[in-house]
Amino acid sequence: MVRINLVLLAAAIISALAVVSTNHQARKLVVAFEREQERTRALEVEWGQLQLEQSTWAAHARVAQIARSKLGMQPPHPDRIIAIHP
Amino acid sequence: MRPPRSPLLDERLPVWRARLVLGLMLAGSLALMGRSFYLQGINKDFLIGKGESRYERVIEIPATRGRILDRHGDVLAISTPVKSVWAIPEDAKLTPAQTRSLARLLDTDVRELTRRLAIERDFVYLKRQIPPDVAAQIADLKLPGIHFQNEYRRYYPAGEVTAHMLGFTGTADVGQEGIELALEAQLAGKAGSRRVIKDRRGQIVEDVESIRAPQEGRDVTLALDAKLQYLAFSQLKQAVAEHKARAGGIVVLDARNGEVLALVNLPVYNPNRRAGLSGAQLRNRAFTDSFEPGSTFKPFSVALALEQGHVRADTPIQTAPGKMTIGTATISDAHPHGVLSVAQVIQKSSNIGAAKLALGLAPESMWTMFDRLGFGQPLKLGFPGEVGGRLRPWQHWRQIEQATMAYGHGISVTLIQLARAYQAFARDGDLLPLSLTRVETPAAAGAPVFSPQTAQEMRAMLEMAVQPGGTAPKAQISGYRVAGKTGTAHKLSGGVYANKYVAAFVGFAPVSDPRLIVAVMIDEPSAGKYYGGDVAAPVFASVMEGALRTLGVAPDAPLRPLQMANLGAPPEEM
Numbered sequence: 004m005v006r007i008n009l010v011l012l013a014a015a016i017i018s019a020l021a022v023v024s025t026n027h028q029a030r031k032l033v034v035a036f037e038r039e040q041e042r043t044r045a046l047e048v049e050w051g052q053l054q055l056e057q058s059t060w061a062a063h064a065r066v067a068q069i070a071r072s073k074l075g076m077q078p079p080h081p082d083r084i085i086a087i088h089p
Numbered sequence: 090m091r092p093p094r095s096p097l098l099d100e101r102l103p104v105w106r107a108r109l110v111l112g113l114m115l116a117g118s119l120a121l122m123g124r125s126f127y128l129q130g131i132n133k134d135f136l137i138g139k140g141e142s143r144y145e146r147v148i149e150i151p152a153t154r155g156r157i158l159d160r161h162g163d164v165l166a167i168s169t170p171v172k173s174v175w176a177i178p179e180d181a182k183l184t185p186a187q188t189r190s191l192a193r194l195l196d197t198d199v200r201e202l203t204r205r206l207a208i209e210r211d212f213v214y215l216k217r218q219i220p221p222d223v224a225a226q227i228a229d230l231k232l233p234g235i236h237f238q239n240e241y242r243r244y245y246p247a248g249e250v251t252a253h254m255l256g257f258t259g260t261a262d263v264g265q266e267g268i269e270l271a272l273e274a275q276l277a278g279k280a281g282s283r284r285v286i287k288d289r290r291g292q293i294v295e296d297v298e299s300i301r302a303p304q305e306g307r308d309v310t311l312a313l314d315a316k317l318q319y320l321a322f323s324q325l326k327q328a329v330a331e332h333k334a335r336a337g338g339i340v341v342l343d344a345r346n347g348e349v350l351a352l353v354n355l356p357v358y359n360p361n362r363r364a365g366l367s368g369a370q371l372r373n374r375a376f377t378d379s380f381e382p383g384s385t386f387k388p389f390s391v392a393l394a395l396e397q398g399h400v401r402a403d404t405p406i407q408t409a410p411g412k413m414t415i416g417t418a419t420i421s422d423a424h425p426h427g428v429l430s431v432a433q434v435i436q437k438s439s440n441i442g443a444a445k446l447a448l449g450l451a452p453e454s455m456w457t458m459f460d461r462l463g464f465g466q467p468l469k470l471g472f473p474g475e476v477g478g479r480l481r482p483w484q485h486w487r488q489i490e491q492a493t494m495a496y497g498h499g500i501s502v503t504l505i506q507l508a509r510a511y512q513a514f515a516r517d518g519d520l521l522p523l524s525l526t527r528v529e530t531p532a533a534a535g536a537p538v539f540s541p542q543t544a545q546e547m548r549a550m551l552e553m554a555v556q557p558g559g560t561a562p563k564a565q566i567s568g569y570r571v572a573g574k575t576g577t578a579h580k581l582s583g584g585v586y587a588n589k590y591v592a593a594f595v596g597f598a599p600v601s602d603p604r605l606i607v608a609v610m611i612d613e614p615s616a617g618k619y620y621g622g623d624v625a626a627p628v629f630a631s632v633m634e635g636a637l638r639t640l641g642v643a644p645d646a647p648l649r650p651l652q653m654a655n656l657g658a659p660p661e662e663m
Binding site: 047051078081084 | 153156163164165167168169170221244246247248250288292293294295296315316319323567568634635638643644
């Protein structure tokens with residue numbers, strides 16, 4: 004009788020410790036997960052800002068102005084365009 | 090040895106004392122049971138809630154508003170998170186040095202900042218929508234009573250070029266104008282929320298439940314082509330400045346599927362800096378302002394006369410002496426012409442000729458045609474303030490009205506309606522609904538207005554109008570066959586026609602297989618020239634030429650030096 008009781012007591016203690024440790028593990032994972040999600044959001048924000056920056060640099064007004072003034076480019080005269088029919 | 094018997098033990102206690110103690114103990118345990126039943130049974134939910142509120146938090150999950158993209162995927166509008174700085178003035182006791190550094194970071198005046206911090210309120214915005222990195226710098230100062238709030242701000246990289254088309258959003262990132270309003274349902278994101286358990290350090294340790302899943306706004310891909318939009322914008326800007334015009338507008342449509350490829354108006358505003366805007370700047374004229382279309386309207390009545398078989402393209406019409414009296418009113422041509430064929434009525438833009446043709450038509454059939462062409466009713470694309478123009482019911486038409494309507498007076502239309510109606514000529518007589526978003530599967534055929542035969546004859550006539558002898562040789566472009574019609578309408582001012590004009594040109598190209606429709610409207614050109622052929626046609630030509638080349642449309646005409654050389658200045662295209 005006493006033996007069985009001791010075994011059960013040990014089992015209960017082990018199980019209780021396992022619950023504690025699993026819970027701790029779970030919380031650590033949740034924290035890590037939250038951190039990654041935070042990072043996702045931050046990266047999304049950064050991506051948005053980069054897109055914005057890209058389209059600001061690539062604005063047609065700016066490109067046209069640079070092409071004309073800095074690079075000395077101009078639209079080709081119609082005489083110099085050859086259309087190739089497929 | 091037995092102890093001596095105590096006399097005290099012989100004393101008998103009264104029975105009631107034992108009963109009293111027993112009763113008290115019973116009552117005590119009953120009270121305890123009742124209390125625990127109350128706490129665990131009846132009042133359970135309240136207490137659980139109280140307990141949870143000690144460690145559970147409901148946090149908001151933000152959702153971003155969808156982007157607006159052009160047809161090639163270039164970003165036209167995007168929301169990024171920004172911070173707003175607010176203060177509790179009572180808590181914000183700053184040293185002068187702190188105030189100075191805060192003012193420097195906020196880019197405001199020190200005195201203005203001090204004034205705001207002295208306001209007797211619990212909540213004062215110091216500055217709204219500042220970039221996150223600046224907010225981080227301010228947070229590093231660790232000032233008392235200064236707080237931050239997350240917000241979204243919408244940016245429009247193309248600025249004023251796309252302003253009227255896209256519209257803008259308010260501070261809460263809700264659409265207020267243009268596409269932003271028209272497609273609000275699709276663009277708007279819905280913030281969600283969830284319940285979590287936080288530990289002492291504020292970290293989330295357990296995800297309890299999701300209360301509401303966030304709904305990200307969906308991206309919108311417009312039919313708009315950013316290149317054509319810029320091209321149209323720069324051309325219009327140049328023309329409005331050159332002719333000292335009050336306003337102007339250009340609409341570019343794809344004739345094959347009804348997509349709106351470009352839409353610009355002047356005057357305009359910068360959607361990224363919207364302080365001190367005037368109503369004139371905000372007006373999306375192509376949708377909200379109707380005008381009398383003038384001669385650009387002639388082809389419709391002529392087409393109907395052809396369609397009904399009253400005339401053929403070569404039927405002669407006497408327009409001499411250039412004046413005609415109907416009832417008490419007299420209408421006249423700008424230049425008297427004599428006998429013209431129906432085709433020449435379009436080519437030379439004769440008011441008398443168009444009026445005579447219209448008077449041979451039944452008012453009801455004319456009204457039905459205008460109605461089918463979409464005049465008199467808004468396009469219902471969801472733009473705020475869109476008007477339908479004025480088209481009176483045919484039962485009330487007087488003869489003079491019917492005559493003037495043939496050349497675009499006594500009726501009013503918006504630029505976008507006019508451009509759309511020209512589909513009937515650019516296509517084989519049918520009309521497609523317009524689309525602001527990219528069309529993936531174009532409809533094969535729209536609502537028929539004219540027969541393909543009539544449309545083809547009209548194309549030939551409209552092509553004559555831009556050739557030598559027509560009203561708009563300046564609309565020609567090298568390498569492509571162009572067709573179109575000028576319009577120069579007197580403006581009504583206080584009920585009478587004043588010496589103010591609207592110069593317009595609507596046309597399409599290449600004529601052999603029309604791809605683009607371009608409508609140009611210049612309001613009150615006041616630098617001397619005011620004819621549609623002089624003011625609007627050159628704008629049409631440069632926009633059309635640039636657009637066709639940008640789209641890589643195959644030329645359908647030999648490259649020849651143009652009679653009216655508009656190549657002196659290089660076209661403003663890229």
